[in-house]
Amino acid sequence: MVWKGEITREKKGPVTAAKAPLRIVTSGAPKTDAGGRSAAVHETVYERLRWAIMSGQLEPGRALSVRSLAAEFGVSAMPAREAIRQLAALGALEFTPTRRVAVAQMTPEKLSELSDARLALEPALAARALTALDGDANAREKLAAKLLDIDETLDKSIKQGDSAAYARLNSEFHFTLYEAADAPVYLGLVESLWLQTGPFMRVVIGRLGTAALEDDQHKEVVEALRAGDAKKLETAIRDDIKQGMTNIARGYSAEE
Amino acid sequence: MVWKGEITREKKGPVTAAKAPLRIVTSGAPKTDAGGRSAAVHETVYERLRWAIMSGQLEPGRALSVRSLAAEFGVSAMPAREAIRQLAALGALEFTPTRRVAVAQMTPEKLSELSDARLALEPALAARALTALDGDANAREKLAAKLLDIDETLDKSIKQGDSAAYARLNSEFHFTLYEAADAPVYLGLVESLWLQTGPFMRVVIGRLGTAALEDDQHKEVVEALRAGDAKKLETAIRDDIKQGMTNIARGYSAEE
């Protein structure tokens, strides 16, 4: 475990949760700075906060503030504001009626919506990746090897109960595949969905443990990719999503 | 026509377009301020800019700047920055390599993606609206009447060649239906897609005229809603999207 026990049930208010010091870890985050240009400060803040949300480091309802976030990252208020606003636009953060900002809450309805939307988009996006790589069996094999590599590390982290590593590798697995589709519009939509499911993940893993996440469909995904079988690939992604979202639903209902 | 001739072909650079004074009209925009709380300045700026983009007032490639937008709306730089950043997060605006911001460009690939994504989400969202209203035939009838009313005004504006009114009413028609679904996640995704197609619309109407937009599927949509026929509703929405996106594609290819 890596959570350092910080997952222990906290008194959860209706909107804003406890007031812990916001400890955000970005060490294990995948590097995203690809441009030759040095990244702007607000971009790194955005990326770090984004990663913290997607990897489930911030539980739903966790209150954020411009100043505390700025202090956490050692920057001024401005970049923190911009990062918060961007993530709010993507649905990862919500505004309370008094304009305060918090990690989006989970509700059964939202869970259902997220699940449906993911099922509507991600299998199609995966199939698009296959199409993009269709002619090039070599590229397909290379991608498959990359995915397999990620999946092996992922399995290891599940066995070790390292939920932080799990969150990182699982998203890395999916987005490595999705990025191959070269479909920025789809990718943006899916990223938004992952940002909204991320905080739920934290709750699930905290309650159910990583053992519940063992039987994903990643092997089938790689197989279908190797075979160039779009139908099978879609099915595998679909099943993987169903599996994951069912786990979240289980973890959620366990809360009540 | 309402465009006051401002649609005349301008020298279109690779990224930033002409440097006209940014005339943004928000008079016809649907009012969105529902909360009892007085709206923050940055929210109204966001809404107005959002509306300008969705209704196609800003052609793709149009350069924006924080200062010019602030001047246009008579506010300071801060609210303009926040609005720009939110819309960039939703894919409506793009950053140039030198961090300058512009209305997103259109490409054939993007058009195809937007079309596919809309087809994947909007029929499902419409069906969800039907489900949400399923038990209440009275509510269905009320919504149908509302939609019919919008559609009538819409037809009128088509005949008058008022493309600004068309853009407003068309989005109003769809989102009135979609909002009935009470599905915020889906709605957010679809809004993002409309924000990305909006600027394309401007080009289309400018080239093809409103006559090309005449045969939409709105009547069929209302019929299906009245009948409570989900399958038919999905088909109608699907056909309407196909129709619209085909028009955009035509308008786009006419540009080359």
Next chain:
DNA sequence: GCGGCTCAAACGTGATCACAAAATACGGCG
């Protein structure tokens, strides 16, 4: 007349300040 260069204007970005509203902590009252 035309291309390249220079320089002033405009821009993005981060920092800081002021103000009103909201949240939290606290102390007194029931």
Next chain:
DNA sequence: CGCCGTATTTTGTGATCACGTTTGAGCCGC
């Protein structure tokens, strides 16, 4: 012992400033 009203702190928000970079127009040389 619990509740409520007050005072302090924190917060969102908008405005403004400074600095280094980019842009684009004008000018010079060819």
